[in-house]
Amino acid sequence: MAQRPQRPSSEKDALSREVDAALDGINLQELDLQGRAPRKGGAAASGMVRGVVQGFSGEDVIIELGPLDQGVIKKTEFDELPTVGATFEFTKHGMEDGLHLLSLKETKVLAAWDELALGARVEARVSGQNTGGLELRIGPLPAFMPASQVGLGREDDLHRYIGQTLECEVVELDSGKRRVVLSRRRVLESLRDESRKQLTGALSAGQLVTGKVTRVEPFGAFVDIGGGVEALLHVSNISRKRVSSAAEALKAGDQVRAMILEIKEGGKRIGIGTKQLEADPWDELAQRIAPGQVITGKIVRVMDFGAFLELLPGIEGLLHVSQVSKERVRRAQDVLKVGAELAVRVQTVDAQQKRISLSRFDERGALIGSEDSVEGAVIQEVLERQRGTKAQTNLGSLFKKALGDKQS
Secondary structure, eight states: OOOOOOOOHHHHHHHHHHHHHHTTTOOGGGSOTTSSOOOTTOSOOSOEEEEEEEEEETTEEEEEEETTEEEEEEGGGSSSOOOTTOEEEEEEEEEETTEEEEESHHHHHHHHHHHOOTTOEEEEEEEEEETTEEEEEETTEEEEEEGGGSSSSOOSOGGGGTTOEEEEEEEEEETTTTEEEEEHHHHHHHHHHHHHHHHHTTOOTTOEEEEEEEEEETTEEEEEOSTTOEEEEEGGGSOSSOOSSGGGTOOTTOEEEEEEEEEEGGGTEEEEESGGGSOOGGGGGGGTOOTTOEEEEEEEEEETTEEEEEEETTEEEEEEGGGSOSSOOSOGGGTOOTTOEEEEEEEEEETTTTEEEEESBOTTSOBTTSHHHHHHHHHHHHHHHHTTSSOOOOHHHHHHHHHHHHHO
């Protein structure tokens, strides 16, 4: 039998603690194979003995164990009525009227123990429920399944499994305690991984998929893209616009169309993006933003070295700390706050590198919006008009306008 991957010791310890807590007050050794207290005379203490069917007496079968040594066993313990002379192995369970009380069930249990191994797959029938999980039987052998091992997720209604036969994996064997612990979750995980491997084998980066949002975390959303295969839509890949938390744009149940960005660890980690399906605003940047342009932006991030301003949806520029104020500013956080709006001048634009540098100073070095900046703008207008770039006007009236603005 191929060796299964070993589970981390921390996981084993956690499972053992859960089993101990679930079975608190329940002693499996005190239950016989039908879930009842053992018969008077005690549990099997003398091991297995070989005997020959000698005859029948009512509902009992008389077994010859040796010279002048006989035992008795119920007919119901046999799968079918035995023939005289047939040989079986039994276990002793005390004496009654000079006859050994025999059982076949214990031999079946011992045989079942011999067939079990850690990691083996078995079929077990759910026979009951307790506060910690499910009680099951593997043939004649009692077993237990903690609540956390019943399904892939939380199971609130364990009672519905009673009477069902489940495929399980043996995760603990303790012959001293007569304890067998099973996990259906391990089987379901294996089936899911195999299904994932088949499904992801047909996927590739750049492929478009449609999925349903299953849960949302601040860092992103998990999306079922088919067959129970989940992919992560990271917050940075949701939109060209700035999204601080995935909950701002998505909620559980939303249908999304996305592009596969990466597939790692055999499909266990799949990254997808929706912003890749949006038009890139940088492609049309030259038509919207140009060096020298004064524009109002909103501060979205502040670092020691400066602040990032959103100028247009999906377009950010950097206002370096040296371009913030006439006075010396050591850290941008000291004078700038996220959410504030500022009028800034575009210094440089690099659409290929997606970088825009900004300044709060006009071309003459005056702080934008200050009296010096307003006066400088009027003077610049006069000079341009004198060069014929604009309609001629009275120079004196423009200077008068600048002085009037300054006084007001």
